[in-house]
Amino acid sequence: MLDQYKDQIEKALDTIRPYLEADGGNVRIVALTEDMVLQLELLGTCSSCPMSTMTLKAGVEEAIKKAIPEILSVEAVNVEVA
Numbered sequence: 001m002l003d004q005y006k007d008q009i010e011k012a013l014d015t016i017r018p019y020l021e022a023d024g025g026n027v028r029i030v031a032l033t034e035d036m037v038l039q040l041e042l043l044g045t046c047s048s049c050p051m052s053t054m055t056l057k058a059g060v061e062e063a064i065k066k067a068i069p070e071i072l073s074v075e076a077v078n079v080e081v082a
Contacts, residue, residue, distance in 0.1 A: 002032040012067035
């Protein structure tokens with residue numbers, strides 16, 4: 001499943017990576033589930049930032065869904081809950 005969309009996902013992530021990197025963070029693709037949920041690992045400061053959930057939904061998910069409408073949702077697999 002992921003192989004089919006990987007290049008498109010990476011291109012979409014590349015549009016928002018400069019913003020994540022500016023704050024010392026990044027994301028890495030973990031998996032794309034059969035029900036079209038993209039799982040990402042938050043890296044660097046993103047993994048412990050209290051705003052990471054908002055960033056994920058407002059920035060990352062929006063960019064992904066705009067580029068690949070088939071993806072229904074984006075979730076982080078390693079968000080630390082404070």
